[in-house]
Amino acid sequence: MSSPSRRDVLRSASGAVAATTCGAGCGHHADSSSSRPAGAGETPSSGVVSDGATPAGHAPRGPVRLPGLPPRIVHGPRGGTAVALTFHGQGDAGLARSLLSEAERAGARVTVLAVGTWLDEHPEMARRVLDGGHELGNHTMRHRAVCALPADQAYAEIAECAERLRRLTGAIGSWFRPSQARTATDLVTRLAARAGYPHVLSYDVDSLDFQDPGPAAVRDTVLGQVRAGSVVSLHFGHPGTLTALPPLLDGLRGRSLRAVTTTELMHSDGVAATAGPGRRTETG
Numbered sequence: 001m002s003s004p005s006r007r008d009v010l011r012s013a014s015g016a017v018a019a020t021t022c023g024a025g026c027g028h029h030a031d032s033s034s035s036r037p038a039g040a041g042e043t044p045s046s047g048v049v050s051d052g053a054t055p056a057g058h059a060p061r062g063p064v065r066l067p068g069l070p071p072r073i074v075h076g077p078r079g080g081t082a083v084a085l086t087f088h089g090q091g092d093a094g095l096a097r098s099l100l101s102e103a104e105r106a107g108a109r110v111t112v113l114a115v116g117t118w119l120d121e122h123p124e125m126a127r128r129v130l131d132g133g134h135e136l137g138n139h140t141m142r143h144r145a146v147c148a149l150p151a152d153q154a155y156a157e158i159a160e161c162a163e164r165l166r167r168l169t170g171a172i173g174s175w176f177r178p179s180q181a182r183t184a185t186d187l188v189t190r191l192a193a194r195a196g197y198p199h200v201l202s203y204d205v206d207s208l209d210f211q212d213p214g215p216a217a218v219r220d221t222v223l224g225q226v227r228a229g230s231v232v233s234l235h236f237g238h239p240g241t242l243t244a245l246p247p248l249l250d251g252l253r254g255r256s257l258r259a260v261t262t263t264e265l266m267h268s269d270g271v272a273a274t275a276g277p278g279r280r281t282e283t284g
Contacts, residue, residue: 061130062171065198066266071189075204076229076265083230083252084262086177086203088139088210089114089129091237093122099242100132106249108259110134112236113177113201116141116161119168126168135261137175138162138197145180147188154188158195174263175201182206201262203231210235215243223251231262 076084085103089096089112096112103110112129114136119126129136140146141160149157157179162172176197178184184192184200192200205225209218218240222232234241252259 061136061169061174063174063176063197063199064263069199069266071193071198072184072200072202073231073266074183074202075231076262077268078227078229080228080268081256081258082260082265082268083226083228083232083257084111084265085232085234085259086111086113086201086262088177088233088235089125089136090118090139090143091235093125095239095242096122096125096236097128099236099245100128100134102242102245103134103249103259104132106246106259108249109261109264110259111137111175111201111262113137113139113175114161114165114173115139115143115179116164117143119161119164123168126165130169135174135263136165136169137173137177137201137262138165139177140179143179146178147181147185151187151191155191155195158188158192158197162195162197172196174261175199177201201231203233205230205232207232207234207241209238209241209244212238212240215240215247218244219248219251222248226252226257228257229265229268231265 076082085108087096087099087110100110109132112134114126114129116138126136138158138161140157141164142157144153144157146154146157158176162176165171165173172195176192176195176199178188178200181188183202189200205222207218207222213221218234222234222244226232249259
């Protein structure tokens with residue numbers, strides 16, 4: 001299949017929303033919802049969109065299938081000027097709203113990967129993310145160590161969060177990122193595909209903000225590693241991350257880099273790299 005034109009890609013990606021947050025500060029709460037979880041043999045309504053299938057002016061809110069890209073993605077094309085700031089979605093909702101507002105003031109769009117229990121506690125945040133022009137994705141239901149779980153439990157973690165997203169937004173979210181793992185195992189990659197996610201998102205820049213090292217350290221860690229095509233791991237729920245965001249965005253602009261959604265990044269010219277299987281390196 002031929003690659004889509006950049007114009008078609010940007011048209012379909014414009015307005016898409018996503019983000020992620022979790023880390024050492026994230027709680028591992030039991031699900032208190034009374035809704036019936038998707039069973040191991042069930043696949044939630046995915047809303048997977050083939051590349052080019054989205055009419056102009058209607059941004060995809062579910063996963064976009066990216067022909068030619070691998071099932072595990074670490075970074076985007078290196079030849080452009082775009083980077084993706086991805087936030088693990090959990091923690092204080094007030095901090096999350098402030099962070100989104102800061103990004104919007106700077107003209108940046110981010111990807112939020114939400115934990116299902118966080119969406120249960122703050123269902124309004126799903127619309128807040130999307131209405132701000134960002135992307136929303138899936139970071140499992142309870143933020144368990146998904147790559148270490150048996151297949152049925154791992155699938156439930158993915159599918160239950162997907163169902164929360166579908167009920168709140170009409171789609172299962174743009175991306176899936178495993179919880180408590182930097183990259184997905186082969187099994188979790190297959191289970192994510194069964195739940196409707198053609199690609200599993202990793203990252204090549206770890207801000208380490210979940211360790212609360214202070215705003216200057218977060219900024220310096222990211223700017224010391226980031227380059228065109230990078231996918232950066234950041235977290236909601238940490239005041240230092242909120243404080244670090246404006247100078248971080250200033251630093252990106254100083255290098256002629258722009259923060260876009262992950263979908264827009266992946267639609268740039270070039271091919272993203274694959275992630276190695278299964279190595280758990282952080283708690284996000």
